[in-house]
Amino acid sequence: MPEHRPDERRPAGHRSDGHPPDSETVSAWLDGELDEAARRRFEAHLAACPACAAQVAALRGLAAGFASMRAETLGYDLAGVLDGRLAAAAPRRPRTPRRWLVWLPATLGAAASLALGIGLGSALPGAAAAAPPALVGAMRVFDPMPPGSVCLGPDPCYTKGMPR
């Protein structure tokens, strides 16, 4: 995992001015996660510090943007879709073979993207990451193909029928 250290790129004036609050304090204050003493200390500082006030305003703008992401919805009734599949899947028996029936489509999706990845990997330009979701989706058309040719897992593809 890439190690970013954005803290070190904090607005230059913030530290050189000798401001006591660090970015963790500002962030925790916004979240209401400072204890009473720290909260008062920061708020007293904030009232007199335009740099911190600007930082707070900017972070609040960011938070408002995230808030508007909460309008996003899945767009369909997943519960209804799942219910049919759950009828075939026994709860509290996670090690039974039936579990594979439930997971098989996802496995096939991964297998399909692997197959495509091998074929297309070298040809794809920089924007390649846009491709997999669409391609995986397109490959769903081939779900009923005989298992085996794109099987990643050990036995299940060979011993079970296809779900549906």
Place this chain on the structure above:
Amino acid sequence: MFGERTESDAAADEDEVLARARAGDRPAFAALVRRHQDRVFRFLLRLVGSREEAMDLTQETFLKVFQSLSEWRPEAPFRAWLFRVARNAALDLLRRRRSLGFLAFDELAPDEGEAAWPDPAPRPEQRLDDRRRIAALDRALASLPAEQREVLLLRELEEMSYAEIAATLAISEGTVKSRLARARAAALDHYQRDTGERRDA
């Protein structure tokens, strides 16, 4: 759909619904899914950056939850457990992408990230400004490493407390605090560079 319930109503009978779902009651589980599906979806969408994969992961998450609901103990907050299942599924996907040789989501250059990221579902009531802001935020999110992205999303989208985020991700509250501050600083930096200088009316 399921917008009739208020949040407090939902919280009040969550325990009962959970108890019935744990006993294998499918209608109770369906109620649980309806209550949480959109939140899980929007977390996954922003975590993996692909609408289609987020939809698959949402389904995968709830199947996994149904199958292992008996392993969840009522003492632990259900939401933290649910989002942990979702997050683990997403990290598996991100790792799989990497092993398949595709660029990891957090390695995309901003321009490529923009291309790879689907438009947020255009809704008539959503203002253009909102969509622009979200697009810029999406690019900022895409620039973060996954460990910062997940912390930021649990806080900003789910409004979890630091304690709940810590429980969800199995890290300390101190780590939540510092990681969140780093994530915000990096996201803000990216966002401001993205939107600040240039303004397309």
